Amino acid sequence: MRMMMKVEYPKVMEMDMEIAGQYTECISLSDRTFVRVSVVSNLPKATLVTVEPYTEDDWEILELNSELAESAILKQLIIEIAPYLDELSKTGGAIKEFVNPKYKDSTKTAFKSSTRLECMMQDYPKTLPPSARVGFTVMDTWLAYAPVKNNPEDAAKVPKGNPYHSATSGEMAIYKANSLILRKADVKVDDPVQRVFNGQEVEVWPRIVWQPKWGLTFSDIRSKFGGNCSITAKSTIVINGKSVYLEDLALDGALVINGTADGAEVKVGGSVQNKGWIFEDVDFKDTSAPEEVRIRGFRINKVEQLQKP
Numbered sequence: 001m002r003m004m005m006k007v008e009y010p011k012v013m014e015m016d017m018e019i020a021g022q023y024t025e026c027i028s029l030s031d032r033t034f035v036r037v038s039v040v041s042n043l044p045k046a047t048l049v050t051v052e053p054y055t056e057d058d059w060e061i062l063e064l065n066s067e068l069a070e071s072a073i074l075k076q077l078i079i080e081i082a083p084y085l086d087e088l089s090k091t092g093g094a095i096k097e098f099v100n101p102k103y104k105d106s107t108k109t110a111f112k113s114s115t116r117l118e119c120m121m122q123d124y125p126k127t128l129p130p131s132a133r134v135g136f137t138v139m140d141t142w143l144a145y146a147p148v149k150n151n152p153e154d155a156a157k158v159p160k161g162n163p164y165h166s167a168t169s170g171e172m173a174i175y176k177a178n179s180l181i182l183r184k185a186d187v188k189v190d191d192p193v194q195r196v197f198n199g200q201e202v203e204v205w206p207r208i209v210w211q212p213k214w215g216l217t218f219s220d221i222r223s224k225f226g227g228n229c230s231i232t233a234k235s236t237i238v239i240n241g242k243s244v245y246l247e248d249l250a251l252d253g254a255l256v257i258n259g260t261a262d263g264a265e266v267k268v269g270g271s272v273q274n275k276g277w278i279f280e281d282v283d284f285k286d287t288s289a290p291e292e293v294r295i296r297g298f299r300i301n302k303v304e305q306l307q308k309p
Contacts (some may be wrong), residue, residue: 043239091127095119100308142180146173152284152295156199167295168197178208182231185222190233197297200283206231207277210239227269236277236305241266252276254305275304 023138053059122160139145148170150158155166163169181190192203207229207272215221227248230239232279235251241259245267253274259266279298282289293299 022130035140043283070191087127087154091289093122097120136215142173142177146170146177152198153298154199158200160201164200166198167202168200168297169202171296172202172204174209175205175207176203178210179205179231181218181221182208182225185225187225188230190231190235193233195279197279197281198295200297204233204279206233207236209237213242214239234276244268254302256305256307257306258309260309266309272306274306277302277305 020060024030053061081282088130097117097119099115100118102112102256104112105111111158125132128134146169147165148167150164150166152166152168155164155168158164174186176192179192185187192205195204215224224245225247226245229246229249230251231249232252234253236254237251238256240257243263244259244267245265247267249269250273251269253272253276255268255272257266257268280301282293282297282299284294284297286294289299
């Protein structure tokens with residue numbers, strides 16, 4: 001609902017303005033109230049906003065709808081756009097570029113590929129004045145960083161202990177991240193096993209994957225588990241659908257769970273044991289295999305699985 005009120009601007013003009021009905025109720029304004037509006041300048045910027053339920057009923061409503069409140073209020077990205085636009089008007093969005101040659105070997109006498117002229121988005125703060133307040137957020141590598149940029153041959157030359165940044169390591173990073181997330185949600189997930197694919201020694205965690213809509217946030221994911229759940233090292237679980245819930249699941253094999261077309265809840269639990277899915281080695285030089293398989297260094301043999309529903 002929206003309310004109309006008559007607004008008089010001092011020494012300028014009169015005009016009608018619509019404002020939200022809920023807001024007018026809060027400040028006790030009735031429809032078509034005549035008010036005087038003036039500009040207040042030089043207001044200090046708010047650094048903290050505290051919201052507290054006003055009555056006991058409000059507290060009860062908040063407790064019953066805590067997830068909705070979190071989704072609507074807390075999950076917001078706030079950007080102060082004015083300083084960003086000011087900077088763009090000065091620079092035109094241009095960031096200083098640099099030459100990034102890729103040499104064939106340490107003699108640096110021949111290029112492996114065309115030399116690139118690059119710029120990096122993280123160089124944006126360098127264009128700001130010394131008075132600018134610049135901050136950043138640091139996350140663990142397993143959660144936030146797993147580039148895939150090296151071919152299998154180059155990745156195999158990376159010294160042991162350093163990141164391969166290959167298709168193989170990138171896929172393993174997804175399994176690791178999802179496994180550690182479930183551990184934080186109190187799911188018992190086995191430790192990884194060591195395997196070598198295309199000359200790269202990697203950790204192979206349980207193959208745990210889900211569609212983004214199943215769990216966009218940690219609270220979403222944690223709410224989908226109940227009781228004592230466990231996943232063994234050889235296991236694979238694929239979750240397709242939003243309303244999939246796991247209760248006292250003991251997985252030792254492969255499990256594929258599909259959501260329903262109408263979004264109804266799908267609950268899966270109990271002991272699931274089968275031969276599962278197996279990673280079979282594929283050499284990147286084996287041209288009989290598709291390229292997407294060769295760069296991974298393995299193919300998935302779906303020996304046995306349970307599918308729900």
